[in-house]
Amino acid sequence: MEMVWKGSPWLILDHYLTLRHWEPNFDPFNTKEEKVTVWVRFPGIPIEYHDGQFLTNLSRRIGTPVKCDSTTSHADRVNFARVCIEVDLTKTLVSKYRQRKRVLYIEFERLHLVCFQCGKYGHTKETCYEVTHKEQAVNTSMSEAEVLKGLGTSFGW
Numbered sequence: 001m002e003m004v005w006k007g008s009p010w011l012i013l014d015h016y017l018t019l020r021h022w023e024p025n026f027d028p029f030n031t032k033e034e035k036v037t038v039w040v041r042f043p044g045i046p047i048e049y050h051d052g053q054f055l056t057n058l059s060r061r062i063g064t065p066v067k068c069d070s071t072t073s074h075a076d077r078v079n080f081a082r083v084c085i086e087v088d089l090t091k092t093l094v095s096k097y098r099q100r101k102r103v104l105y106i107e108f109e110r111l112h113l114v115c116f117q118c119g120k121y122g123h124t125k126e127t128c129y130e131v132t133h134k135e136q137a138v139n140t141s142m143s144e145a146e147v148l149k150g151l152g153t154s155f156g157w
Helices: 002-006 052-060 129-151
Strands: 010-012 015-017 035-043 064-068 080-088 096-099 102-105
Touching: 035 052, 035 102, 052 064, 052 080
Parallel strands: none
Antiparallel strands: 010 015, 035 080, 064 080, 096 102
């Protein structure tokens, strides 16, 4: 059983399988997963920053670090570092960070439906409430402006 817990994250059909300890009266239909363990990539990070302490500190900005993949810890891959991190899906996901005056991006492997407009999980930028709400507000303002423009300065009194 220990191997199952330590071997995570597990994937089924390109989606993460979340493991939980047994809870009495567990109802899978009324339970929302708030945390998930995912592989996170740090592309473009220089090889000298592939050490455990730096990656642990960087990972803590995103969530709770679980483990570093062996290819990263042995510096066998130079184009990105990869760390397994438990992330809280109810909080804004970090999509980039600054390292010595450079902005570097963060990639969440196989975490579908991430909105990088608001940083939340469960939808994409195209269906983001914040984006559509702002667009509706702009469209409403423009419509009101057009109505006022049509009225001119004469109110017909």
